Amino acid sequence: MSFSEAPLSGAPSMPQRRALLLQQMGIEQWTLRRPQALQGASSITLGESVRLLIISDIPPTASGFLADVYRALGIQAQQCVLLTHEQLARLKLSQPVALWFVGNSPDLSDSAQATLKAMPQITTALWQTLxxxxxxxxxLWQQLQQFQLQGDAR
Structure with a gap:
């Protein structure tokens, strides 16, 4: 005998069951008219030890590859933060960091572009291509060497 993954006919799905339970308890459910208004409401700040921001909407596929990059830059994994393009738009920077855009550079506001323009940046292909x-x-390695030269000049 095998079990089917499909719900029993006539049985309410999980969201329907939750709605039914809330209704039985007398709790009124609300639906947001503009749920996008709550997205990005909070700003993101970085720790003082962060030296590199990797901006990518796709997570890296190989940690060994990143470990080589960290070693080439002379930093530890804890000194790097991975952000999506949406998170970058909410970032509040209080210290200079290096930026690595994986894929494309995002479209940012003029004030964000002015802030980020002063920081060392590289843009590379997507993870899979790399x-x-x-x-x-x-x-990538040629650009990383320029990062090191910029860091040594300080």
Missing amino acids: QQSPQAKRQ
């Missing part, structure tokens, strides 16, 4: 393309890796 891992599969020797040319993309070579370009």
Whole structure:
């Protein structure tokens, strides 16, 4: 005998059951007219030890690759923060950091662009391309060397 993943016919789904329970308890449910208004409401701040921001909407696929990048830059994994493009728009910077855009640079407000423009930046291909393309890796390593030169000049 095998069990089916489908719900029994006539049985309410989980959201329906939750709505039914709330109704039985006398709790009125509300639906937001503009749920997007609550997205991005809070700002993001960084710890003082952060030296590198990686901006990517797709999480990295290989931690060994990132470990090599950290080693090349002379930083620890704890000194790096991975943010999405949406999170970058909410970021409040209090110290200079290096920025690594994986994929494309995002469209940001003029004030955000002015803030970020003064910081060292690189833009590379997406994670999958970086891992599969020797040319993309070579370009990344060349840009990382420039990062180190900028850091040494300070």
